Amino acid sequence: MTSLRLNYVALTDVGLRRSTNQDSGYASSSLIAIADGMGGAAAGDLASATTMNIVRQVDTDLSDVDPLEALGHAVAAANTRLGQLVRDDPSVEGMGTTLEAMLWDGHRFATAHIGDSRAYLLRDGRLTQISIDHTFVQSLVDEGKLTPAEARVHPHRSLLLRVMLGRDDNDADLGWFDGKLGDRFLLCSDGLSDMVEDDVIAQALGAESIDIAATELVRLALEGGGADNVTVVIGEMVDASTLEEESDLACADGQPQLVGAAAEAPQPRRGAAVDVHDSTARFAVDPEELRYAPREPSRWRLARWIIAVVVLL
Template sequence: MSFVLRSLAVSDPGLVRPNNEDVAFAGSRLVAVADGMGGAPAGEVASEIVISGLAPVERSAETDPLAALVTAITTANARIRAVTDEDQATEGMGTTVTAMLLTGRRLGVAHVGDSRGYLFRAGRFTQLTRDDTFVQALVDQGGLTSEEARRHPQRSLVTRAVQGGPVEPATVALIVEAGDRLLVCSDGLSDVVNDDAIAGVLAGYPDRAECAQQLVKLAHQAGAPDNVTLVVADVVPAAGPELPTPAG
């Protein structure tokens, strides 16, 4: 059986930032979030370059979702390098990216930075990506707990980004099931809303629009110091070919 995504994206500036450097894509095969960095307008430029580079993958004939994602991100990374070479004012700009591509039953996930990808399946909530951050490295070494990392003053210090230099996206592959719910989000959500609360919303709001708005609401209730961008996507069986109507 083949599957498609029913997806919806929401991007909110939050309550503190004067501009929004996040960009999202919500398609029937591809979902992605890029969180720009480097200050306005450079961060916005970098995130737009990456999402624009990923968008054609939605209709790609490539059967390997991971290969398609990595190629698109690598190409966008080179484009960012070209832009910064042409305009010194954009030097240092970059972006995170987390993208998921569905091909048949195969879901590929490609990731750089601290935007996150999650899977909610049969009541179980799983983080599919690992943050490329200073505090995550401390957690991995046993120096911080996950909850301490959430409150750490350097929690947003990213150790890898798509900014024109050498970068290899981390990848994950899995087989989807009907009823799976996927979430891709910027750290404007995951830094201020804990996993239990996110999982509760994914479980409690079947309607994607209501689900997305509730997640943004929780981020606002927590102060929303950063842009909040997310894509909620449900895995559903692909519609079969339309059968001809019998004559007579």
């Protein structure tokens, strides 16, 4: 039986319309992960960086631990830390992050997923989305009320139902996934999946090397409009007996790659100053702030939910 190892690459770009990168990505021979922060001025970069810098601590010797249990504990610890940051500084209330992580133990992957960052598998030339978006439109697709094509252009396609906010009521999906020789796994933020069609992603992901694939995927996202930060993390299952010199350049030195907000180490902040005479500061709304708004009292939330469903359907 062929022994497998994981080649990897991580690449990010701030995009064409944003001034800060709220995505975080990580890649190593054991762990590939991505977190897409949200909350606009409420510190989406802090949320994704905090989460990634905790989750990547599971990138260690797994011989004496259950990988899925270790990954689950790391996700829970990251969520707890987000809650602590909000309690320490209420000005960041509403910040949150998605998370997609795959932890390789030498035999299979332990996986964690929450939000709408995606995991794709390219196997034998066929691209499959192996994560399920935690979005409002995906729930309508699951109920047979929307087709996938309709969901892709729906005005509320970015509305998240589950995301890491530092609360106890949003659990990540945990599970196992088997990899085989030649598989390529792509983890990406919606800055790619919203900008580029799946068939184009498949073609780019099948490039000669994963380094070329990552560069091409980011280029395609920017060419498609670059409306958001774009981050891609690729893992490829290769024969462990192949020489290191044959590896992709990105992972040839064997060092993990950390990109985006987590690499820039944003710090917790308190009450960022706002000029009250600046009308744009007072009234402009960042679309990221609308992806997952803080919850209202339950009676109003239920009423607005009913109204929203009636209007949308």
